[in-house]
Amino acid sequence: MKDSRLQISPDAESLSRSAAELFVRQAQLSVKARGRYSVALSGGVTPQRTYELLAADPFRDQVPWPEVHVFWTDERCVPPDDPRSNEGMIRRLLLERVRIPASQIHPIRCSQSPQRDARHYEELLRDFFAEQTSFLDLIVLGLGEDGHTASLFPHTPELKEQKRWVSEGYLAEQDLFRVTLTFPFINRAEMAVFLVSGASKAGVLHEVLEGPFTPDRLPAQLIQPANENLLWIVDREAGSKLEGAPKNRPV
Numbered sequence: 001m002k003d004s005r006l007q008i009s010p011d012a013e014s015l016s017r018s019a020a021e022l023f024v025r026q027a028q029l030s031v032k033a034r035g036r037y038s039v040a041l042s043g044g045v046t047p048q049r050t051y052e053l054l055a056a057d058p059f060r061d062q063v064p065w066p067e068v069h070v071f072w073t074d075e076r077c078v079p080p081d082d083p084r085s086n087e088g089m090i091r092r093l094l095l096e097r098v099r100i101p102a103s104q105i106h107p108i109r110c111s112q113s114p115q116r117d118a119r120h121y122e123e124l125l126r127d128f129f130a131e132q133t134s135f136l137d138l139i140v141l142g143l144g145e146d147g148h149t150a151s152l153f154p155h156t157p158e159l160k161e162q163k164r165w166v167s168e169g170y171l172a173e174q175d176l177f178r179v180t181l182t183f184p185f186i187n188r189a190e191m192a193v194f195l196v197s198g199a200s201k202a203g204v205l206h207e208v209l210e211g212p213f214t215p216d217r218l219p220a221q222l223i224q225p226a227n228e229n230l231l232w233i234v235d236r237e238a239g240s241k242l243e244g245a246p247k248n249r250p251v
Helices: 012-034 048-054 086-093 114-128 199-210
Strands: 005-009 037-041 068-072 074-076 138-142 166-171 176-181 192-196 230-235
Touching: 005 012, 012 037, 012 048, 012 138, 012 192, 012 230, 048 086, 068 086, 074 086, 114 166, 114 176, 199 230
Parallel strands: 005 230, 037 068, 037 138, 138 192, 192 230
Antiparallel strands: 074 176, 166 176
């Protein structure tokens, strides 16, 4: 992962604040350059505090929400009011608290079949970006303890996808279908950022960033934006096994 940049924060709160600052900065730059800001947000525990910060002062008033378009990195095929729903979590913590037009919120909806839902979301993306020379301005990603990101899991067919922007998959251990953005689309983003927190992620983070390239086992290694604009914001616990990781100060 030689093309990625690493920022180590002292703790999870500092990580969340750095991510919120990045969101604001990219929003302002994108709106100035292109007149809108398109971002894909992820579920999981780590980004939740960032969403809360963005929904409150001082960050809330620094984002040009009328020009923001929100997409999702992936979704579990459950109703939006299900506790496992990424849409429900992001709406509750962020979108219901800011002045973003409802028409600019683009969730992944699992209402028909996973295959048709994935096809429908891809059509939405292709329509939205049809006349654009750039794609997502920012995509926010997490890292699972098994090396997955979005809903791209180890040793699954979705890792081989070369053409589709959105794919469906079935996770047997959870008995659950998911819909996810694929690597061909994720890697078109202007910027991708991973948020990784906690000692339980230290081992896999070390493997992804400093271990051999084994993407079938560690799908997060396939995140390689075409413009090489990839940032990892991690807290000290998550980064504790990285070579040269600071023990007493952030970098």
